[in-house]
Amino acid sequence: MDSTMHSIPASGIERGREIVVQTILDVQNLQTSFKQRKKRLYAVNGISFSLKKGEMLGIVGESGCGKSVSMLSLVHLLPPSATIDNGTVLFHGRDLRSMSKKELRQIRGNQIGMIFQDPMTSLNPVMKIGDQVMEAIRHHKRLSKDEARSRAIEVLTLVGISNPAERLKAYPHQLSGGMRQRIMIAMALTCNPELIIADEPTTALDVTIQAQIVELIKRIRDELHSSMILISHDLGLMAGMVDRIIVMYAGYIVEEAEVDDLYANPLHPYTIGLLKSIPKLRGEVQEKLPSIEGSPPDLMQRPTFCPFVARCPYRIERCLRENPPLERRGDSGHKVACWVDTGGNV
Amino acid sequence: MIGKERTALVSVQGLEKHFPVRLGAFGERTGVVHAVDGVSFDIYEGETLGLVGESGCGKSTTGFCIVQLHGATKGQVLFKGVDLTTLTERQLRPIRRQMQIVFQDPYSTLNPRMTVGQSIAEPLLAHRLVGKKEATERVATLLEDVGLRASLANRYPHEFSGGQRQRICIARALSINPQFVVYDEPVSALDVSVQAQIINLMKELQEKYTLTYLFIAHNLSVIRHICDRVAVMYLGKIVEIAPKGTLFAHPMHPYTRALLSAVPEADPVWERQRRRIILEGDVPDALNPPPACRFHTRCPYADERCRREEPSLKAFTTDHLVACHYAGTI
Numbered sequence: 001m002d003s004t005m006h007s008i009p010a011s012g013i014e015r016g017r018e019i020v021v022q023t024i025l026d027v028q029n030l031q032t033s034f035k036q037r038k039k040r041l042y043a044v045n046g047i048s049f050s051l052k053k054g055e056m057l058g059i060v061g062e063s064g065c066g067k068s069v070s071m072l073s074l075v076h077l078l079p080p081s082a083t084i085d086n087g088t089v090l091f092h093g094r095d096l097r098s099m100s101k102k103e104l105r106q107i108r109g110n111q112i113g114m115i116f117q118d119p120m121t122s123l124n125p126v127m128k129i130g131d132q133v134m135e136a137i138r139h140h141k142r143l144s145k146d147e148a149r150s151r152a153i154e155v156l157t158l159v160g161i162s163n164p165a166e167r168l169k170a171y172p173h174q175l176s177g178g179m180r181q182r183i184m185i186a187m188a189l190t191c192n193p194e195l196i197i198a199d200e201p202t203t204a205l206d207v208t209i210q211a212q213i214v215e216l217i218k219r220i221r222d223e224l225h226s227s228m229i230l231i232s233h234d235l236g237l238m239a240g241m242v243d244r245i246i247v248m249y250a251g252y253i254v255e256e257a258e259v260d261d262l263y264a265n266p267l268h269p270y271t272i273g274l275l276k277s278i279p280k281l282r283g284e285v286q287e288k289l290p291s292i293e294g295s296p297p298d299l300m301q302r303p304t305f306c307p308f309v310a311r312c313p314y315r316i317e318r319c320l321r322e323n324p325p326l327e328r329r330g331d332s333g334h335k336v337a338c339w340v341d342t343g344g345n346v
Numbered sequence: 347m348i349g350k351e352r353t354a355l356v357s358v359q360g361l362e363k364h365f366p367v368r369l370g371a372f373g374e375r376t377g378v379v380h381a382v383d384g385v386s387f388d389i390y391e392g393e394t395l396g397l398v399g400e401s402g403c404g405k406s407t408t409g410f411c412i413v414q415l416h417g418a419t420k421g422q423v424l425f426k427g428v429d430l431t432t433l434t435e436r437q438l439r440p441i442r443r444q445m446q447i448v449f450q451d452p453y454s455t456l457n458p459r460m461t462v463g464q465s466i467a468e469p470l471l472a473h474r475l476v477g478k479k480e481a482t483e484r485v486a487t488l489l490e491d492v493g494l495r496a497s498l499a500n501r502y503p504h505e506f507s508g509g510q511r512q513r514i515c516i517a518r519a520l521s522i523n524p525q526f527v528v529y530d531e532p533v534s535a536l537d538v539s540v541q542a543q544i545i546n547l548m549k550e551l552q553e554k555y556t557l558t559y560l561f562i563a564h565n566l567s568v569i570r571h572i573c574d575r576v577a578v579m580y581l582g583k584i585v586e587i588a589p590k591g592t593l594f595a596h597p598m599h600p601y602t603r604a605l606l607s608a609v610p611e612a613d614p615v616w617e618r619q620r621r622r623i624i625l626e627g628d629v630p631d632a633l634n635p636p637p638a639c640r641f642h643t644r645c646p647y648a649d650e651r652c653r654r655e656e657p658s659l660k661a662f663t664t665d666h667l668v669a670c671h672y673a674g675t676i
Contacts, residue, residue: 288549
């Protein structure tokens with residue numbers, strides 16, 4: 001796996017400084033669809049992006065925009081009704097799509113760790129926490145039971161669980177939601193993965209517990225220098241966590257930018273609308289909250305026009321004829337898929 | 347806000363709701379969950395009172411007790427001065443017409459086998475307010491009120507998106523011209539862009555029909571946009587209640603402060619510099635709540651007194667009530 005390393009890995013925290021950074025994940029033109037009776041549902045429609053070592057990338061969008069499906073496509077954890085129609089996924093230069101199941105299993109968990117939304121359903125209810133964490137360790141590393149146990153205690157301590165040796169004997173239902181999510185994070189960390197994919201890791205949690213988990217994820221990222229992809233619908237949560245953001249809509253990437261740039265200067269009408277429609281905690285309370293009229297399109301076809309056109313206040317005639325590609329605007333690396341120059345007024 | 351002469355439409359006094367539960371693998375032990383444990387507040391005519399708190403704090407149970415979906419264990423619920431807890435089901439019927447509830451999940455609260463028109467007309471027909479013919483007309487106006495085309499009345503719920511279904515639920519609640527509506531997490535299941543539409547709709551309808559709302563939610567920023575006053579609950583108790591402006595600008599209870607501080611904001615520059623109060627640990631078990639001040643196990647300021655003596659909800663200023671021994675000094 002080290003064959004493609006050609007530069008010094010750098011942490012993504014050192015934002016702004018000129019450093020040669022290594023790309024660990026490169027996705028090109030990924031397309032995924034589902035079979036639904038006789039129809040097809042086009043969930044991911046040709047997305048391309050890359051992730052640098054140590055970087056924390058956010059993928060944001062509303063339900064059904066394809067953010068989770070695209071991540072599951074990367075690691076081949078899709079349900080049987082889904083197929084990857086096209087695209088390449090290079091992890092350290094190796095194509096994940098052409099790997100055998102066995103090779104993939106070695107990568108998942110070992111080099112790519114996953115954290116899912118719902119800690120209630122992701123843990124086995126009839127297995128002790130310790131057995132579940134140790135199973136993950138022993139699947140990937142040749143360790144004795146005792147060694148696996150001490151590694152389990154180590155990761156549980158890392159995620160801030162007090163009295164870890166005792167907790168290993170507990171069943172999932174004996175723990176609170178926040179504690180279960182810590183266990184899920186611990187399991188993802190057992191093998192020191194280089195890439196962690198976290199899919200809505202705090203959505204099922206209460207706000208004070210969410211704050212604890214957010215701090216934990218930030219600390220882990222700083223301590224382990226892992227690269228991370230964070231999937232969320234919550235632009236507020238993203239703001240404090242990630243370096244770069246991708247906005248998805250109807251299976252397309254509509255905008256991509258550095259985090260500060262995206263919030264200060266959103267260019268896509270969808271991003272503009274989304275940011276405006278979030279109720280704020282500070283400043284004047286608006287009498288009427290700006291909203292995006294209508295609802296997202298159904299995904300029964302890959303549109304030949306802009307997928308946002310029906311809800312877009314900026315639309316022009318061209319939007320109905322051609323689907324805009326994701327293109328660089330200016331020289332900051334800010335990319336947007338829109339025919340119109342919205343001027344980015346927010 | 348409304349002038350000096352505010353009349354309480356709903357007045358909750360010392361409300362308690364306990365749920366007996368069976369514990370152990372064979373249900374051999376019994377316990378009592380004190381879901382709501384002595385809650386008092388007024389809801390004034392024409393206002394929106396927000397009830398906010400984390401899961402399991404008793405906010406929904408309070409709402410259910412007010413509209414008499416749960417019978418209270420103790421305490422009173424006065425609606426226009428009448429204590430609802432003493433009424434029989436028959437005596438309650440005419441009052442039920444004046445209060446309605448909208449639930450969180452628009453997917454499970456509409457009958458999938460009824461057209462939305464039938465669903466909206468059902469309360470009208472059940473209360474014998476109109477005949478079948480009139481009901482159809484009324485459904486058409488209601489659908490237009492909530493921003494849907496009248497021609498959609500013959501469709502089934504699965505043909506609608508989440509936001510549209512919540513509009514239908516609102517239309518159903520308003521069909522019998524209630525004066526008071528309880529919203530139990532009405533926008534939590536919706537996407538942000540749709541959430542804003544529904545918040546605006548609720549505000550418009552409130553103005554149009556002079557409605558009084560109890561708005562239950564866990565999301566403080568949503569509460570800020572729709573409510574006039576806010577009550578914060580923690581483990582079955584109200585810890586703070588104040589007009590919106592006061593609560594958000596000068597929160598007094600350490601829990602309210604932590605709650606406000608935990609909400610992430612869509613502003614990366616602010617997020618990097620802001621200092622968060624992060625509460626340790628989890629919300630304690632409602633089966634076995636901590637004695638005295640219930641927040642003392644997680645409170646950064648807690649001392650001996652908080653572990654010994656329960657703080658009562660005291661007026662800090664006339665309309666700002668706080669249940670903390672050290673309100674104003676911390």
